[in-house]
Amino acid sequence: MQNFLFDFDSTLADTRHVAVIATQQAYKLQGLTVPTPEAVISYMGIPIEVSFAKMAQEPLDESALETLYTVFRAQYQQAEQQGMAPFNGMATTLAQLKTRGNRLFVVSSKHSVALKRNLDQLELGAFFEAVSGSDLVDHYKPAPDGILDLLTRFDLDPKTSLMIGDAKYDIQMGTNAGIATAGAMWGAADPDSVKAESPTYILATPADLLTI
Numbered sequence: 001m002q003n004f005l006f007d008f009d010s011t012l013a014d015t016r017h018v019a020v021i022a023t024q025q026a027y028k029l030q031g032l033t034v035p036t037p038e039a040v041i042s043y044m045g046i047p048i049e050v051s052f053a054k055m056a057q058e059p060l061d062e063s064a065l066e067t068l069y070t071v072f073r074a075q076y077q078q079a080e081q082q083g084m085a086p087f088n089g090m091a092t093t094l095a096q097l098k099t100r101g102n103r104l105f106v107v108s109s110k111h112s113v114a115l116k117r118n119l120d121q122l123e124l125g126a127f128f129e130a131v132s133g134s135d136l137v138d139h140y141k142p143a144p145d146g147i148l149d150l151l152t153r154f155d156l157d158p159k160t161s162l163m164i165g166d167a168k169y170d171i172q173m174g175t176n177a178g179i180a181t182a183g184a185m186w187g188a189a190d191p192d193s194v195k196a197e198s199p200t201y202i203l204a205t206p207a208d209l210l211t212i
Helices: 016-029 037-041 047-056 060-081 090-099 114-122 143-153 170-177 190-196 206-211
Strands: 003-005 101-107 131-133 160-165 179-183 201-203
Touching: 016 037, 016 060, 047 060, 060 101, 060 114, 090 101, 090 206, 101 143, 114 131, 131 143, 143 160, 143 190, 160 170, 170 179, 170 190, 201 206
Parallel strands: 003 101, 003 160, 101 131, 160 179, 179 201
Antiparallel strands: none
C-alpha cells in the first residue's frame, strides 16, 4: 500500500467523549430529548446531517435541524479543548509512514474546516497531504464520494490505496470505492460490526499499519 486514507474520529484520535458531551448539550439546549451516550457513539462515523434527525425523538423540520447543527458545532468547539487526544502511538506511526514515502490523507464525516482545526490542534496536520470532509461530497458515508474525491484530485492508484477506519461505515465506503480496507480495532466501538464487513486487514494497533 502506498496511499493511506484515514477516518478521523476514533481512528486518528479518541474523540468519543467530546462527541457525546457536545451532542447531548446541543439537544438539551434546544429543549429536545437528550440521546444516550450509546446512541451518540453508535452514529459516530456518519455526518450529523444524517444522524441527528435519527437520534431525535421529536419531529424536526429543516430549520430546526440547521439550528441544532449550529448549536452542536459551537458546543463541540468548546468540548474539544478538554478531551481530545491522538491514540497512543499514532503520531509515531504517521511519522514513519511519511518518512518511508507513503502519502497520507483524511476522509471524514466532519466539515473540512473543523477537521483541519482538530488535526492542527493535535499536531497531526503536517502529516497529511489533504483532507476530504462532508462539505466536499454530494453523498455521505458509506457512499464512496470522499475517497473518490481524493483518488481523482491526487491521481492515486486505487490498487495501492487503503481506507482505515473504526466503524462499519468506513469499511463500506472503502469497499464501495474499490480500494482495500483496514479495521482500526483500537478505536472501534462495535468491533463485530466492523469485522462483519470483511475488511482487507484487521489492525490491533496503529503500528500494525507499518506491516502493510
